[in-house]
Amino acid sequence: xxxxxxxxxxxxxxxxxxxxxxxxxxxxxxxxxxxxxxxxxxxxxxxxxxxxxxxxxxxxxxxxxxxxxxxxxxxxxxxxxxxxxxxxxxxxxxxxxxxxxxxxxxxxxxxxxxxxxxxxxxxxxxxxxxxxxxxxxxxxxxxxxxxxxxxxxxxxxxxxxxxxxxxxxxxxxxxxxxxxxxxxxxxxxxxxxxxxxxxxxxxxxxxxxxxxxxxxxxxxxxxxxxxxxxxxxxxxxxxxxxxxxxxxxxxxxxxxxxxxxxxxxxxxxxxxxxxxxxxxxxxxxxxxxxxxxxxxxxxxxxxxxxxxxxxxxxxxxxxxxxxxxxxxxxxxxxxxxxxxxxxxxxxxxxxxxxxxxxxxxxxxxx
Numbered sequence: 001x002x003x004x005x006x007x008x009x010x011x012x013x014x015x016x017x018x019x020x021x022x023x024x025x026x027x028x029x030x031x032x033x034x035x036x037x038x039x040x041x042x043x044x045x046x047x048x049x050x051x052x053x054x055x056x057x058x059x060x061x062x063x064x065x066x067x068x069x070x071x072x073x074x075x076x077x078x079x080x081x082x083x084x085x086x087x088x089x090x091x092x093x094x095x096x097x098x099x100x101x102x103x104x105x106x107x108x109x110x111x112x113x114x115x116x117x118x119x120x121x122x123x124x125x126x127x128x129x130x131x132x133x134x135x136x137x138x139x140x141x142x143x144x145x146x147x148x149x150x151x152x153x154x155x156x157x158x159x160x161x162x163x164x165x166x167x168x169x170x171x172x173x174x175x176x177x178x179x180x181x182x183x184x185x186x187x188x189x190x191x192x193x194x195x196x197x198x199x200x201x202x203x204x205x206x207x208x209x210x211x212x213x214x215x216x217x218x219x220x221x222x223x224x225x226x227x228x229x230x231x232x233x234x235x236x237x238x239x240x241x242x243x244x245x246x247x248x249x250x251x252x253x254x255x256x257x258x259x260x261x262x263x264x265x266x267x268x269x270x271x272x273x274x275x276x277x278x279x280x281x282x283x284x285x286x287x288x289x290x291x292x293x294x295x296x297x298x299x300x301x302x303x304x305x306x307x308x309x310x311x312x313x314x315x316x317x318x319x320x321x322x323x324x325x326x327x328x329x330x331x332x333x334x335x336x337x338x339x340x341x342x343x344x345x346x347x348x349x350x351x352x353x354x355x356x357x358x359x360x361x362x363x364x365x366x
Contacts, residue, residue, distance in 0.1 A: 306340050
């Protein structure tokens with residue numbers, strides 16, 4: 001009984017405190033909507049004291065946050081507020097109609113265009129003001145560097161100026177690929193590391209093979225004993241050979257030049273710096289069925305060159321049987337191993353160069 005009376009007393013005391021707090025809150029915050037219809041509301045904001053010089057500095061800042069005074073026609077009356085409250089109640093009572101399915105998939109930009117008409121979204125405005133690739137090529141000094149995605153940059157001219165600057169490193173080409181970098185090399189077996197030639201000459205590879213063979217023939221007990229107490233000095237290398245390998249016979253590894261970046265499939269491309277026009281490689285000779293150890297067999301395209309002329313991309317290239325003499329112990333003709341017919345004019349003078357090896361001075365190139 002004592003516990004119950006204490007709990008009821010605490011409840012009454014708490015209720016009384018809540019009522020007192022509500023009364024104090026009501027006195028401090030009067031209701032926003034007046035009950036008397038004759039009361040007029042005057043909308044004003046507090047101003048700053050102009051006499052105080054410290055407020056004068058921040059006057060412009062405070063004016064930006066100042067509420068605009070509404071016109072007298074736009075002031076809400078009590079009757080209008082009551083009507084709006086009734087209309088809101090009626091709208092809440094109405095059942096909510098389902099939205100049409102066609103409007104669910106429309107973009108915000110389309111809604112803005114329909115509602116406001118003349119207003120254009122920022123994305124469309126950016127696309128309208130963007131330069132085309134043809135216009136950008138006309139504005140820059142090096143139009144061959146322009147790519148299709150350069151027009152989307154903030155400053156396309158500055159970007160092309162940076163790309164055209166000497167010794168600039170280009171952005172790797174895989175930045176715009178959807179596939180991850182080096183994803184296409186999955187499944188390709190990576191070749192094992194091969195020691196350089198100057199290290200192989202020291203004979204360290206043969207020494208390692210013999211040591212591995214000896215360890216493979218040992219029993220399990222001997223291998224465990226070797227792990228606990230390993231023996232050193234198994235490979236006895238001559239230090240003079242080791243010194244000469246690194247300080248006399250060492251060669252520089254192949255390195256890339258400045259700005260030459262790696263991309264996927266670069267190792268499979270043909271290295272054109274090692275190829276020279278007019279020189280037939282051994283791989284090409286094997287593919288054409290020509291012997292690889294002699295130059296006395298003409299290439300199969302020589303007859304077509306004698307008929308139509310030398311390649312226009314290499315006007316100064318010396319081709320035997322066309323504008324240069326053929327090798328010794330060889331003859332013209334269409335027999336196996338023959339060098340075709342030399343290109344000459346009606347007077348028997350060579351058309352393209354000294355094909356007979358006589359250094360004809362009266363030759364004039366057409």
